[in-house]
Amino acid sequence: MRSLHTIAFSAAMAVAALVATNAAAAQEAAPQTPMASAVFGAFERGDGILALSLGTSVPLGFFNPTESAFESPNSAAGFSFSLSYTGFLSERWGLAGDLSGDFIRTVNDDQLFIAPLALRAVMAFPIGAFVIAPSAGLGVAISSLGNYKHVDPLFKAGGTFLWKASSDMSYGLNLYANIIPQIMTEYPENTRVGFFLDATLSVAYHL
Amino acid sequence: MNVRRHALNTLSILAVVAAAVALTSCAEDPAGIFSRVVNEKPISNNMTKALQYSSPSFVARLGDSYYAGVGVFWAKADGQANWTNEVTLPAAFGSATVLAGSGTVVGGTMYVLFTDSLTGNGLGVWSTANGTDWTKVAGLPTDRYIRSIMAANGTLFAIAANGRSTSDAAAYSIYYLDGGSFVASSIADSAAIGLPSSVAYVSGSYWFAAGAALVSGASAGALSVAATEPPSGDSSYSGVCAYDSGVIVSTRTGYLHYYDGAAWTSAGPFVNAKDKVFSLSEPTYVASDKVLLVGTNMKPRGSSDTPPVDGYLEFDLSGGFSAAIAPLAAHSIVSDATNFAASLSGTSITSMPSFDLGGGKRRIFALTDGVGPWSNTYENGAWGGWVRE
Numbered sequence: 289m290r291s292l293h294t295i296a297f298s299a300a301m302a303v304a305a306l307v308a309t310n311a312a313a314a315q316e317a318a319p320q321t322p323m324a325s326a327v328f329g330a331f332e333r334g335d336g337i338l339a340l341s342l343g344t345s346v347p348l349g350f351f352n353p354t355e356s357a358f359e360s361p362n363s364a365a366g367f368s369f370s371l372s373y374t375g376f377l378s379e380r381w382g383l384a385g386d387l388s389g390d391f392i393r394t395v396n397d398d399q400l401f402i403a404p405l406a407l408r409a410v411m412a413f414p415i416g417a418f419v420i421a422p423s424a425g426l427g428v429a430i431s432s433l434g435n436y437k438h439v440d441p442l443f444k445a446g447g448t449f450l451w452k453a454s455s456d457m458s459y460g461l462n463l464y465a466n467i468i469p470q471i472m473t474e475y476p477e478n479t480r481v482g483f484f485l486d487a488t489l490s491v492a493y494h495l
Numbered sequence: 496m497n498v499r500r501h502a503l504n505t506l507s508i509l510a511v512v513a514a515a516v517a518l519t520s521c522a523e524d525p526a527g528i529f530s531r532v533v534n535e536k537p538i539s540n541n542m543t544k545a546l547q548y549s550s551p552s553f554v555a556r557l558g559d560s561y562y563a564g565v566g567v568f569w570a571k572a573d574g575q576a577n578w579t580n581e582v583t584l585p586a587a588f589g590s591a592t593v594l595a596g597s598g599t600v601v602g603g604t605m606y607v608l609f610t611d612s613l614t615g616n617g618l619g620v621w622s623t624a625n626g627t628d629w630t631k632v633a634g635l636p637t638d639r640y641i642r643s644i645m646a647a648n649g650t651l652f653a654i655a656a657n658g659r660s661t662s663d664a665a666a667y668s669i670y671y672l673d674g675g676s677f678v679a680s681s682i683a684d685s686a687a688i689g690l691p692s693s694v695a696y697v698s699g700s701y702w703f704a705a706g707a708a709l710v711s712g713a714s715a716g717a718l719s720v721a722a723t724e725p726p727s728g729d730s731s732y733s734g735v736c737a738y739d740s741g742v743i744v745s746t747r748t749g750y751l752h753y754y755d756g757a758a759w760t761s762a763g764p765f766v767n768a769k770d771k772v773f774s775l776s777e778p779t780y781v782a783s784d785k786v787l788l789v790g791t792n793m794k795p796r797g798s799s800d801t802p803p804v805d806g807y808l809e810f811d812l813s814g815g816f817s818a819a820i821a822p823l824a825a826h827s828i829v830s831d832a833t834n835f836a837a838s839l840s841g842t843s844i845t846s847m848p849s850f851d852l853g854g855g856k857r858r859i860f861a862l863t864d865g866v867g868p869w870s871n872t873y874e875n876g877a878w879g880g881w882v883r884e
Binding site for chain 2: 347350360361362363392395396398431432434435437438474475477480482
């Protein structure tokens, strides 16, 4: 563990030094470049980001439309992963697709698995080496518990905070809410709207 | 172009996945998924860890304690949270590890069939009135293998085979307890019957489910292969219980047959969601709730025929037994959909003994293959739901 910390600290220091060096070099270079340079945004049309994210999925609760009541989650936070691809349509706007999986434990230690598959619209706000990218989208969620599974619509909204460590790679913090209306037709009293929060860290490759 | 290609690729992948998902069949469970998560209650608070993955063979109640054969002999007194195997066994066993394969209580006395775990040799049937002082019951032959004991109408029966095999090819004998020792009945070394698995008494007759045959008789000593059998020709009998003025017989081919003393009524075969036929275990009729409970078991019917399992089937018999009876999907009489889904759904159940505890309190056990014993208690006017023992 100590060596991990050391590596992480060294990497952070190296990245910080690299950023400082680049900034200093840019400052030093500025007077030597009399010609006005072109301004590049963080992204441009045609850019793509492939991100692998790992973290936790927190069940926030369930809405029971039959009784118009919000019910407690009655389950524990679990594991979450996702593979996302964002294709930029312009410097600011992108379209993202997610393949995700959330594993949540019930009070009896059974496993609720949810696979949210979403298509999102992404808006990117670059701030220096950082990018804030709120997004929202729609999709489907496959839920499975025991021998049963169900496919439901999905609304996904949230944001990604990216730190662009190099031109090829970024690290990110993702916070997304998954809202899943699980509509049961055979047993309508079992209809619920599920609210889940995915908090993940990601490594993103710029393609 | 690149942008368009990326976007199209993304969309294509999602479209394919969504289409695949949409085409997947998703039958709804009566408990739901999110609703089940919300409604689940803990079912393992008083679980005995050592029994979690066990396959109990019997549970009996003597006095204020339950006794069980789960490999060795276990006991649990009322008010205790856990089962213990630190029980008093017959002194004759010494330090040997003995298995308790079969047991029952008749008239305030518990009878248990013990086997030496090392040699596999039978150690006989022993009786106790208090759980600590044991007496060996005499009268059983020494040249036969005692398979099990069972009771009905206050009479204890012992099943003996002429070989170690439990196959239906063996010849079986039925003994009954008369006074203080076993006596041979008229079923002696009979190859016409299979291994008797359960007994019921109703309307003056004993009924045994015995493999491919039913055995009946007006007295414990005068038994014979039943003259009447269900007309369907379905004869893999797995259990029998008393109901109303007759008996309900379950089969390994998914049928329930009811004999009211004059004619047979057959229902089934009962199947799972994929139309695969269940193998039914010994039925239990809980008269106070007018409910019939029948476990589904995974005992292979052939080299390539392992039946599906899904806990137990629950039938509401308040309207009587008919050929059209169907199991309740929500298991709503002694449990509910959420409790069943979180507990016994998907398990193999060999038997479901029930006990009237007096004072309006009763308890049913579910003895499973590999996931231990479970119980469900009725008190204060309601069933509490299945919990792990």
